[in-house]
Amino acid sequence: MLNIDSLEKGLVIDHIQAGKSMEIYRVLELDKLDCSVAIIKNARSKKTERKDIIKIEDRIDIDLDVLGFIDPHITVNIIDGGQIIEKKQMKLPERVTNVVKCKNPRCITSVEQELDQVFCLTNPEKAQYRCLYCEQEYARK
Amino acid sequence: MKKLISPLDLSTGEIDEIIALADRIMENPSAFAHKCDGKILATLFFEPSTRTRLSFEAAMLSLGGKVLGFSSANSSSAAKGESVADTVRTVECYADIIAMRHPKEGAATVAASKVECPLINAGDGGHQHPTQTLTDLLTIHREKGRLDNLTVGLCGDLKFGRTVHSLIRAMMRYQNIKFILVSPKELQVPDYIRDDLVNGGFDFEEVERLEDAIGAMDILYMTRVQRERFFNEEDYIRLRDSYILDAEKMTMAKSDMIVMHPLPRVNEISTEVDSDPRAAYFRQARCGKFVRMALIMKMLEVE
Numbered sequence: 001m002l003n004i005d006s007l008e009k010g011l012v013i014d015h016i017q018a019g020k021s022m023e024i025y026r027v028l029e030l031d032k033l034d035c036s037v038a039i040i041k042n043a044r045s046k047k048t049e050r051k052d053i054i055k056i057e058d059r060i061d062i063d064l065d066v067l068g069f070i071d072p073h074i075t076v077n078i079i080d081g082g083q084i085i086e087k088k089q090m091k092l093p094e095r096v097t098n099v100v101k102c103k104n105p106r107c108i109t110s111v112e113q114e115l116d117q118v119f120c121l122t123n124p125e126k127a128q129y130r131c132l133y134c135e136q137e138y139a140r141k
Numbered sequence: 142m143k144k145l146i147s148p149l150d151l152s153t154g155e156i157d158e159i160i161a162l163a164d165r166i167m168e169n170p171s172a173f174a175h176k177c178d179g180k181i182l183a184t185l186f187f188e189p190s191t192r193t194r195l196s197f198e199a200a201m202l203s204l205g206g207k208v209l210g211f212s213s214a215n216s217s218s219a220a221k222g223e224s225v226a227d228t229v230r231t232v233e234c235y236a237d238i239i240a241m242r243h244p245k246e247g248a249a250t251v252a253a254s255k256v257e258c259p260l261i262n263a264g265d266g267g268h269q270h271p272t273q274t275l276t277d278l279l280t281i282h283r284e285k286g287r288l289d290n291l292t293v294g295l296c297g298d299l300k301f302g303r304t305v306h307s308l309i310r311a312m313m314r315y316q317n318i319k320f321i322l323v324s325p326k327e328l329q330v331p332d333y334i335r336d337d338l339v340n341g342g343f344d345f346e347e348v349e350r351l352e353d354a355i356g357a358m359d360i361l362y363m364t365r366v367q368r369e370r371f372f373n374e375e376d377y378i379r380l381r382d383s384y385i386l387d388a389e390k391m392t393m394a395k396s397d398m399i400v401m402h403p404l405p406r407v408n409e410i411s412t413e414v415d416s417d418p419r420a421a422y423f424r425q426a427r428c429g430k431f432v433r434m435a436l437i438m439k440m441l442e443v444e
């Protein structure tokens with residue numbers, strides 16, 4: 001198994017629900033980075049049965065708020081000098097902008113394409129988000 | 142108060158103020174005939190709704206103000222592809238207050254974020270229509286003398302009916318309100334409304350037949366069962382006739398119950414009910430103009 005010690009500086013996005021790593025890769029636009037990125041799928045975990053892990057080398061300035069929206073169980077380790085200097089537990093962000101699209105065909109965002117797609121946290125217990133405009137709930141798969 | 146998108150944007154205190162002001166206007170309209178002299182209301186109707194638009198325009202004219210605007214997207218710059226945001230930013234240069242209606246949900250929220258002037262949502266698709274809710278609250282207050290301690294019956298299309306959802310949400314803020322929801326199984330209130338009623342500990346029941354529940358109601362709010370909500374004509378005809386209020390059903394109601402309806406009706410209330418003093422729907426329509434006068438005054442901060 002790949003080892004976290006191999007990172008001198010970077011981020012380890014851990015406890016990703018198995019199978020979700022590609023979604024995170026896409027949302028964080030990791031394909032646009034020129035540093036090395038490792039995706040580990042179906043790693044064994046004590047917390048859950050299987051998990052995914054993403055390791056990003058050299059970069060620690062990535063906006064991670066969106067990760068809490070995808071899965072608040074994710075943890076992020078920030079590595080510098082070969083050490084974990086910070087361990088972050090993700091949480092549900094109050095709002096996310098341009099991460100997911102409103103699927104309501106009657107929503108104003110369906111006709112005015114230049115509008116930001118904004119979703120607001122309306123029920124933290126249910127991890128429920130609603131479109132800022134039409135208030136339709138975002139249905140998670 | 143600068144923007145009114147949803148009825149719940151108003152506190153119950155603000156609603157009380159609007160109702161009190163509307164009552165004063167209704168007592169003596171001429172005293173208010175020049176309150177908005179020199180002010181301009183823009184009515185931006187990206188979809189036609191003659192009733193609502195005329196009510197807004199009559200309200201502003203009755204306050205001494207002037208009106209401008211358009212009554213459908215065809216006659217507006219929207220037909221040329223201009224965005225809501227750009228349209229309202231332009232109109233803000235000409236008007237002191239905007240009332241807008243748009244077929245898409247959330248359109249008023251977009252507009253409100255783009256202008257400084259007061260803006261009233263006059264309906265955004267199936268989403269919100271706060272002046273209808275204010276009209277309903279004013280009517281209830283005038284007819285019953287209170288907004289608390291009431292058994293509120295709602296009958297018809299409770300699934301898609303926006304006015305019904307808004308009224309339930311608005312009435313949930315008052316003490317000791319009981320709801321009786323009368324609809325076919327296929328058109329019951331959506332889960333999120335039912336969840337709110339359950340979580341809020343409200344006394345409510347869902348029944349299928351109006352005659353089983355009408356006797357307990359202080360208010361009966363009738364709504365139209367729209368043809369286009371049904372997948373087929375057969376269902377429409379079968380269900381439509383189950384929810385018609387007629388003189389016979391009225392004999393089962395309390396002597397001081399009131400019947401409300403957002404209008405226009407099709408045949409869900411027979412015309413024989415119109416002469417019953419408990420039929421409040423035409424008085425309700427009249428309230429619409431006065432509540433809009435009160436709202437315009439509040440939003441323009443006219444004393």
Ligand SMILES: [Zn+2]
Binds near residue numbers: 247
């Ligand atoms: Zn939306």
